[in-house]
Amino acid sequence: MGRAPCCDKKGLKKGRWTMEEDEILVNYIAENGEGSWRSLPKNAGLLRCGKSCRLRWINYLRSDLKRGSISKEEEEIIIKLHSTIGNR
Template sequence: MGRTPCCQKLGLKKGRWTAEEDEILTNYIQANGEGSWRSLPKNAGLLRCGKSCRLRWINYLRPDIKRGNMSVEDENTIVKLHAEFGNRCN
């Protein structure tokens, strides 16, 4: 039992994403929203796995991702929270 594979591994692109693929993914998500990642590549016309599309969007293409160096305020917040909570996960 278990889930069926999200995609057929044959014929899918691997490796670096091109600017054209990034644009296709971004335009599709802006038009249709985040939905079923398993069906997104087929609907958007990408030769990528749904997991690859999800990770690309979440880690690199989302408009609300903060890039660049951390500010002094960010560092102070991290130090304060670490002093209060330590390394615990929960």
């Protein structure tokens, strides 16, 4: 016995996200916060799966997400922490 599927995959968009969809997702989360990802697409008016919305937010749209190369200071911190605590 497993969890029920998050959605019936019929009628959902797949593939690339549009700028409009990104804007809807960002605005919805700004107003309501990160809550139930399963109900978010319906409440926000998106034709996407909840899992797709969650992954889009976590991997691309979060405001605290840093993109690009790490700085020399960040690299030194990583090396120092790795030597101290290992691969935990």
